[in-house]
Amino acid sequence: EIVAAIEAALATDTVLPLPEGFARPSTAALKGRRVIVTSGPTHEPIDPVRYIGNRSSGKQGHAIAAAAREAGAEVTLVSGPVALADPWGVTTIHVETAREMQQAVEQALPADIFVGAAAVADWRVVEAAPEKIKKGAKNPPSLALVENPDILAAIGRRKRDRPALVAGFAAETDRLIEHAEAKRLSKGCDIIVANHVGAGANVFGGDRNEVTLISAAGRESWPNLTKTEVAARLVAAFAKKLSEARQ
Amino acid sequence: EIVAAIEAALATDTVLPLPEGFARPSTAALKGRRVIVTSGPTHEPIDPVRYIGNRSSGKQGHAIAAAAREAGAEVTLVSGPVALADPWGVTTIHVETAREMQQAVEQALPADIFVGAAAVADWRVVEAAPEKIKKGAKNPPSLALVENPDILAAIGRRKRDRPALVAGFAAETDRLIEHAEAKRLSKGCDIIVANHVGAGANVFGGDRNEVTLISAAGRESWPNLTKTEVAARLVAAFAKKLSEARQ
Numbered sequence: 001e002i003v004a005a006i007e008a009a010l011a012t013d014t015v016l017p018l019p020e021g022f023a024r025p026s027t028a029a030l031k032g033r034r035v036i037v038t039s040g041p042t043h044e045p046i047d048p049v050r051y052i053g054n055r056s057s058g059k060q061g062h063a064i065a066a067a068a069r070e071a072g073a074e075v076t077l078v079s080g081p082v083a084l085a086d087p088w089g090v091t092t093i094h095v096e097t098a099r100e101m102q103q104a105v106e107q108a109l110p111a112d113i114f115v116g117a118a119a120v121a122d123w124r125v126v127e128a129a130p131e132k133i134k135k136g137a138k139n140p141p142s143l144a145l146v147e148n149p150d151i152l153a154a155i156g157r158r159k160r161d162r163p164a165l166v167a168g169f170a171a172e173t174d175r176l177i178e179h180a181e182a183k184r185l186s187k188g189c190d191i192i193v194a195n196h197v198g199a200g201a202n203v204f205g206g207d208r209n210e211v212t213l214i215s216a217a218g219r220e221s222w223p224n225l226t227k228t229e230v231a232a233r234l235v236a237a238f239a240k241k242l243s244e245a246r247q
Numbered sequence: 248e249i250v251a252a253i254e255a256a257l258a259t260d261t262v263l264p265l266p267e268g269f270a271r272p273s274t275a276a277l278k279g280r281r282v283i284v285t286s287g288p289t290h291e292p293i294d295p296v297r298y299i300g301n302r303s304s305g306k307q308g309h310a311i312a313a314a315a316r317e318a319g320a321e322v323t324l325v326s327g328p329v330a331l332a333d334p335w336g337v338t339t340i341h342v343e344t345a346r347e348m349q350q351a352v353e354q355a356l357p358a359d360i361f362v363g364a365a366a367v368a369d370w371r372v373v374e375a376a377p378e379k380i381k382k383g384a385k386n387p388p389s390l391a392l393v394e395n396p397d398i399l400a401a402i403g404r405r406k407r408d409r410p411a412l413v414a415g416f417a418a419e420t421d422r423l424i425e426h427a428e429a430k431r432l433s434k435g436c437d438i439i440v441a442n443h444v445g446a447g448a449n450v451f452g453g454d455r456n457e458v459t460l461i462s463a464a465g466r467e468s469w470p471n472l473t474k475t476e477v478a479a480r481l482v483a484a485f486a487k488k489l490s491e492a493r494q
Contacts, residue, residue, distance in 0.1 A: 046299070049366070049418065053290075054297045083330030119296070122382040131421055135369040140394055145387040171296065174378055 029239035031072035034111040036163070037065040038118035038151065040080035042098045046143065047129035054119045057205045058082035060169075061117030063231035065090045068113070071235050076108040080118055098124065098148035105151055113238055114163040116152040117193075119171065124148050156188030165242050167191040167234075180214050190241065191215045193234065213237065276486035278319035281358040283410070284312040285365035285398065287327035289345045293390065294376035301366045304452045305329035307416075308364030310478035312337045315360070318482050323355040327365055345371065345395035352398055360485055361410040363399040364440075366418065371395050403435030412489050414438040414481075427461050437488065438462045440481065460484065 039061020043051040058079060065077040066087040075090045078101055086092035093104045098120045105114070123145035133141060152168040168189045170180035180194035192214045210224040213234075222233065286308020290298040305326060312324040313334040322337045325348055333339035340351045345367045352361070370392035380388060399415040415436045417427035427441035439461045457471040460481075469480065 043300075049303075050299060050301045050368075052293070052297060053300045056296075121297075122380075123387045132419065133369075135394070140370045140392040142392060143390040145389060147382070147387055172379065 027070060027072055029071040029236065030068055030113075030242075033073045033113060033239075033242070035065075035068040035073040035075045035113045035115065036078065036105060036108045036111045037061055037068065037075065037115045038078045038080075038101060038105060038120070039065065040082040040084075041119050042080045042101055042121045042148075043096045044098065044121045044124035044148070045096075045128040046125050047131065047133045049132050052121060052123075052125065052143075053081075054121065055205060056080070056082075056119035058084050058118075059205075059207065060209055060227045060230065061115070062087055063227045064115055064117055064234055065092075067228075067231040067235040068115075068238075070232075071239060073113075076111070078104045078108065078118070097121075098151065102149045102151045102154065105155065109163075110161045111163045112242060113165045114155045114167070115234075115238070116155070116166075116168040118151075119169075120151055121148055150187070152189065153187040156190075164245055165190050165238055167193065167238065170194045172196065177212060177214065177219065180212070184214055191238075215241070274317060274319055276318040276483065277315055277360075277489075280320045280360060280486075280489070282312075282315040282320040282322045282360045282362065283325065283352060283355045283358045284308055284315065284322065284362045285325045285327075285348060285352060285367070286312065287329040287331075288366050289327045289348055289368045289395075290343045291345065291368045291371035291395070292343075292375040293372050294378065294380045296379050299368060299370070299372065299390075300328075301368065302452060303327070303329075303366035305331050305365075306452075306454065307456055307474045307477065308362070309334055310474045311362055311364055311481055312339075314475075314478040314482040315362075315485075317479075318486060320360075323358070325351045325355065325365070344368075345398065349396045349398045349401065352402065356410075357408045358410045359489060360412045361402045361414070362481075362485075363402070363413075363415040365398075366416075367398055368395055397434070399436065400434040403437075411492055412437050412485055414440060414485065417441045419443065424459060424461065424466070427459070431461055438485075462488070 040058030041054045041056040043053050045051050062084050065075050069075045069087065069089045077087065077090045077092045079092055079094055080101065081096060095101045095104050101118060101120060126144045126146050156166045166189050168187060170183050170192050172179045176194050176196055180192045184192040194212045194214055195209055207226055208224055209227050209230045211222055211230060213220040287305030288301045288303040290300050292298050309331050312322050316322045316334065316336045324334065324337045324339045326339055326341055328343060342348045342351050348365060348367060373391045373393050403413045413436045415434060417430050417439050419426045423441050423443055427439045431439040441459045441461055442456055454473055455471055456474050456477045458469055458477060460467040
């Protein structure tokens with residue numbers, strides 16, 4: 001029955017009824033396009049065993065990479081530490097820290113679309129200890145932090161090799177839309193996907209997501225959907241924007 | 248072929264040849280005994296999305312819980328956030344922080360054996376922020392830390408309901424044995440399982456482990472084994488110690 005359960009689970013995803021108005025991209029919507037997606041958290045080391053992390057599961061970013069591949073794109077996924085399998089047919093690069101993620105993204109350029117879905121740590125510890133910090137008689141350490149590179153802004157503001165479409169995520173616990181629009185402008189993004197992550201929203205680690213797309217053209221709020229559905233819709237929206245931009 | 252691969256993987260574990268001198272405990276070695284095992288890391292929140300964590304995968308602790316169950320014990324596993332399934336037949340309690348872990352362990356007492364395999368965070372942030380800390384024009388925050396409860400020492404030094412056998416782990420990057428023996432004495436443990444976690448040792452997240460058992464009776468170093476094998480050997484060693492103590 002294990003076998004039957006696995007087969008059933010594998011089958012479910014493809015026969016799932018699509019919700020009303022669900023826009024699955026055609027399998028050629030991104031044919032010939034190069035897409036870079038970042039996903040998951042970053043881990044910023046405190047010492048060889050401890051780190052600062054965040055609750056991103058990588059499910060949404062990985063689903064976007066898979067959906068872009070399904071839409072015919074050549075996809076590079078730069079993933080922080082997650083408990084997910086590499087998506088099929090996607091070049092996946094595994095990194096730990098924000099600085100490693102930035103380097104991997106820059107090496108993957110040029111691309112037509114950049115999707116910054118990773119929850120990149122805003123700060124890292126000034127200097128990670130080379131040995132495990134011991135709990136001694138001394139006072140607990142105080143961790144001095146320093147700002148990490150802003151990967152999304154760096155890509156959004158590039159002069160050379162800027163992808164035609166740059167999309168980022170905004171995970172906010174208050175004043176969602178206002179902060180998301182400010183983020184879009186300050187980072188030079190074309191699209192911000194805003195999602196609410198406050199207590200009870202269960203976005204981190206969960207399988208569903210409720211997002212608002214924010215672009216220069218305005219806002220578009222989608223209903224609560226599975227992350228797979230959000231990914232397919234996003235890829236369809238990106239493909240549409242890209243083809244409009246080229247005309 | 249997916250099915251065949253899964254069946255092969257499931258079969259492998261039971262037909263794996265045992266290494267020379269491998270002591271699998273009898274299926275009744277811990278019959279009627281109560282065992283509490285902690286496993287995995289703890290996550291200490293910085294704000295609703297960020298936390299301080301560590302690289303413990305929980306594989307060794309979960310394997311010990313499963314092995315104790317196989318040896319006939321009634322097992323409670325108190326697990327931090329891990330990407331592992333709950334072991335079959337084991338009462339598994341999921342926690343995030345050191346304080347939650349301590350509370351769960353105390354509620355699970357009394358027990359005959361306590362195995363502290365979790366990598367409990369030594370420190371937590373003095374006060375977690377109720378909203379996500381924003382990256383603003385201000386300087387990066389500095390995280391003031393405060394010491395967490397020492398669960399292993401609290402159990403080892405209990406006057407009432409102290410388990411007959413208290414075992415802890417020591418993950419050290421330098422002067423392994425010396426630190427492990429000091430830990431055993433300072434925490435009131437009967438056994439410390441010392442393992443080397445320095446660069447290249449690949450213990451965190453890996454499937455193998457190389458340990459030295461340290462007790463009042465002396466030291467015993469085992470070869471590099473799978474974590475499943477280490478777990479079975481440890482359970483056999485615990486059962487032996489427990490029956491000696493009762494005589």
